[in-house]
Amino acid sequence: MSFRRPSILPGFGLTLGYTLVYLTAIVLLPVALLILRSSSLGLDGLWAIATEPRVLAALRISFGMSLAAAGINVVFGAIIAWVLARYEFPGRRLLDAVVDLPFALPTAVAGIALASLYAPSGWIGGPLSTLGWRIAYTPLGIGVALIFIGLPFIVRTVQPVIEELDADVEEASATLGATRAQTLLRVILPSLVPALLTGFALAFARGVGEYGSVIFLAGNLPYVSEIAPLLIVVKLEQFDYASATAIATLMLIVSFFILLVINLIQSWSRRRFGYV
Amino acid sequence: MQIRVVDIVKQFDPRAKGPVLDQINLNVVGGELLALLGPSGSGKTTLLRIIAGLDQPTGGKVFFGEEDASGLRVQERRVGFVFQNYALFKHLTLEENIAFGLTVRDRATRPPKAEIRRRALELLDLVQLSGLGKRYPAQLSGGQRQRVALARALAVEPRVLLLDEPFGALDAKVRRDLRLWLRELHDRTGHTTLFVTHDQDEALELADRVAVLSQGRIEQIGSPDEIYDHPATAFVHGFIGESSALRVNAREGRLFIGDRPLSIPLREERPGWGRLFIRPQDVVIGEKGLSETGRPPIEAEVLSLWRSGPTRRAELALAGEAGRIEIDAPVATPLTPGEKVPLHFKRGTFYLETPAA
Numbered sequence: 001m002s003f004r005r006p007s008i009l010p011g012f013g014l015t016l017g018y019t020l021v022y023l024t025a026i027v028l029l030p031v032a033l034l035i036l037r038s039s040s041l042g043l044d045g046l047w048a049i050a051t052e053p054r055v056l057a058a059l060r061i062s063f064g065m066s067l068a069a070a071g072i073n074v075v076f077g078a079i080i081a082w083v084l085a086r087y088e089f090p091g092r093r094l095l096d097a098v099v100d101l102p103f104a105l106p107t108a109v110a111g112i113a114l115a116s117l118y119a120p121s122g123w124i125g126g127p128l129s130t131l132g133w134r135i136a137y138t139p140l141g142i143g144v145a146l147i148f149i150g151l152p153f154i155v156r157t158v159q160p161v162i163e164e165l166d167a168d169v170e171e172a173s174a175t176l177g178a179t180r181a182q183t184l185l186r187v188i189l190p191s192l193v194p195a196l197l198t199g200f201a202l203a204f205a206r207g208v209g210e211y212g213s214v215i216f217l218a219g220n221l222p223y224v225s226e227i228a229p230l231l232i233v234v235k236l237e238q239f240d241y242a243s244a245t246a247i248a249t250l251m252l253i254v255s256f257f258i259l260l261v262i263n264l265i266q267s268w269s270r271r272r273f274g275y276v
Numbered sequence: 277m278q279i280r281v282v283d284i285v286k287q288f289d290p291r292a293k294g295p296v297l298d299q300i301n302l303n304v305v306g307g308e309l310l311a312l313l314g315p316s317g318s319g320k321t322t323l324l325r326i327i328a329g330l331d332q333p334t335g336g337k338v339f340f341g342e343e344d345a346s347g348l349r350v351q352e353r354r355v356g357f358v359f360q361n362y363a364l365f366k367h368l369t370l371e372e373n374i375a376f377g378l379t380v381r382d383r384a385t386r387p388p389k390a391e392i393r394r395r396a397l398e399l400l401d402l403v404q405l406s407g408l409g410k411r412y413p414a415q416l417s418g419g420q421r422q423r424v425a426l427a428r429a430l431a432v433e434p435r436v437l438l439l440d441e442p443f444g445a446l447d448a449k450v451r452r453d454l455r456l457w458l459r460e461l462h463d464r465t466g467h468t469t470l471f472v473t474h475d476q477d478e479a480l481e482l483a484d485r486v487a488v489l490s491q492g493r494i495e496q497i498g499s500p501d502e503i504y505d506h507p508a509t510a511f512v513h514g515f516i517g518e519s520s521a522l523r524v525n526a527r528e529g530r531l532f533i534g535d536r537p538l539s540i541p542l543r544e545e546r547p548g549w550g551r552l553f554i555r556p557q558d559v560v561i562g563e564k565g566l567s568e569t570g571r572p573p574i575e576a577e578v579l580s581l582w583r584s585g586p587t588r589r590a591e592l593a594l595a596g597e598a599g600r601i602e603i604d605a606p607v608a609t610p611l612t613p614g615e616k617v618p619l620h621f622k623r624g625t626f627y628l629e630t631p632a633a
Contacts, residue, residue, distance in 0.1 A: 168363035171330050172425075174350040175357040176377035176432055186380070190367040 038245040062228040066207030069146035077154025085162040107212030137219035150203030157199035279304040284336035298492040311479035314489035356429030360441040364413040371409035377432035399427040439471035510627035513553040520601040550628040559603040562618040573618035
C-alpha cells in the first residue's frame with residue numbers, strides 16, 4: 001500500500017481492516033439498507049413524500065428546533081463550561097457531575113419529568129401560564145427537551161479546551177491594552193470556536209434523532225408540533241414502510257450535509273491555526 | 277523612561293516562612309538594559325510581573341519616571357511584556373498579532389486602518405520577518421515567534437520593555453543569535469528594558485547592569501564585570517561563574533587551610549571560619565617538594581579528570597575538612613587519579629560566615 005507510512009507502531013493493516021469492517025457493520029450497512037428500502041419508491045416517489053405538507057412541516061420542526069436548541073446550548077453551555085473550568089467554589093464537582101445527567105437519564109424519564117414541570121399545572125409551567133406563555137405541548141416544548149438533551153455535548157467539548165487555554169495569552173492581551181471584554185471577544189472566544197462547533201454539531205445531531213423526551217413534552221400535533229422521528233413511527237404503525245424509510249432517508253441526507261459543512265469549517269480552521 | 281521600584285514586598289501565603297519578595301529597591305536608568313538574574317524561586321519573575329501590573333504587591337510602590345504607577349491597571353501602564361512561551365494569538369496572522377495593541381484602542385486614540393497596517397509592516401521589518409505578515413504563528417519557528425512577540429509588544433509604543441525569560445524555550449544556537457539581535461535592537465530603539473533570566477551567560481553578555489536575586493532579595497547590582505570580578509556576597513560568587521568553596525579559617529590577618537597559611541590577602545581583619553571561593557583557573561599545580569615559604573605545600577588528592585572544552589578539569593580533595601576543589605588541569609600536565617599534588621592558590625575571595633544570631 002503506497003499510502004502506508006513507516007511507523008514504530010505495527011498493525012496498520014489490521015487496524016484499518018478492523019475500522020472498515022466495524023464501520024461497515026455498525027454504520028454503513030444499516031444506512032445502505034435504509035437507502036435501498038426507500039429506493040424502491042424511485043426518485044419520483046421520494047419527491048412525492050418529501051413534498052407532502054405534513055412531512056415538510058415535521059422536517060422543518062425537527063431541523064429548526066435542533067438548530068435552535070444547539071444554538072442556545074452553545075451560548076449557555078459555553079458559560080457553564082467557563083464557570084466549571086475557571087472558578088473554584090464549593091460544590092463545583094457536584095455541579096460538574098450534574099452536567100452529565102442528560103446523558104445518563106433514559107430519555108422517556110427526562111421527557112415525563114420535563115412535561116410535569118412545564119405543564120400548566122407544573123412548577124415552571126404554572127407561573128408561565130399565568131403570564132400567557134405555554135411551553136409544554138407546543139413547539140417550544142420540543143426546544144426545551146432538545147436543550148436539555150444537548151447541553152452536556154457543548155459543556156463536555158468546550159470545558160477541556162478552556163482548561164487548556166494559556167493564561168499567558170490573556171495577560172499578553174491585557175498588557176497590550178485590551179479590556180477584559182476585548183480579551184474575551186477577540187482572544188478567548190476565537191480559540192473556542194472549533195470546540196464550540198464540535199459541540200454544536202454533536203448537540204444538533206443528537207437533537208435531530210431525539211424521540212423519547214420530545215414526544216412527552218410536545219403536543220405532537222401534525223403540522224404544529226410533530227417531529228420527523230415521530231412521523232416515522234406513525235407511518236410504521238400504519239405499516240407504511242416505504243414512507244417511513246423515505247422520511248428517514250431525507251433526514252439522513254439533510255443531517256449529512258449539515259454535519260459535513262460543520263466538519264469542513266473545522267478542518268479549515270485547523271489548517272489555518274494549526275490546532276483543533 | 278526610568279523605572280523605580282520602592283520597598284516592594286510580596287507575600288503569596290501569609291503562613292509561608294518568608295516573603296517571595298522582601299523589600300526590593302531597584303532603579304532602572306532610562307535606556308538601560310538590566311537583567312534580573314537568579315535561580316528559580318528567587319522572585320525575579322514575580323518582580324517583573326509586579327512592575328507590569330500583572331501581579332499586585334503586598335507593599336511598596338512602582339514608579340515610571342516621576343509617575344506613581346502602583347495604582348494603574350495593566351492596561352494603563354503601557355508596558356511591553358514578552359512571555360517565555362511567546363503567548364501569541366494563534367487565530368491571528370502575524371500582522372494582526374502585531375497590530376492587536378493598536379486595534380483594541382478606543383476610537384479617539386486608534387490610528388486609522390492604513391496607519392495601523394503601515395506600523396505593523398514596519399515592525400515586521402524591524403524583527404526581520406518582512407513578507408511573513410500573512411502567516412499564522414503555528415507556521416513559524418520558536419525564534420521567529422519570539423521576535424513576533426517582541427514586535428507586538430513594541431507596537432503599542434511602551435514606556436518600558438519587560439521580558440520574562442524571553443529565550444528560555446529556545447535551543448542554544450537560536451538563543452545566542454537572538455541575544456545578539458536583541459542587543460542590537462535595544463541599541464537602536466533605546467527602550468528601557470528589564471529582562472528576567474536564570475542564564476548567567478545571557479545576563480552577563482547582554483545586560484548593561486545585572487541584578488542578582490536570591491530568596492526575594494537583591495544580592496548585588498552592578499555591571500557584568502563588577503558582578504563577575506567582585507561578587508559582593510558568597511551567594512553571588514557561588515552563582516556566577518564556576519567556583520569551588522573551601523572551608524577555611526581566618527586568624528592573625530591570614531587565611532589557613534588546616535595549619536597551612538595561604539598567600540591570598542584578606543579584605544577584613546575579623547577572625548573566624550568562612551568560605552573561600554576559588555575559580556578553576558586560579559589554582560595551579562605546583563612543583564613537587566618545593567614551596568616559596570619553605571614549608572611543605574598544600575597537597576590534594578586527584579579524584580577524577582575530565583575534558584572541558586579547550587582544557588581539562590580535575591576534581592581534587594584537600595586534606596582535612598577543607599573540602600573538594602575543581603581546577604583547570606593543563607592537558608600537558610600528566611595526572612592520575614589517586615595521585616597527590618601540591619596546589620598553589622593564585623586568587624580567591626573569602627566570605628566570613630556570619631554566626632547564626
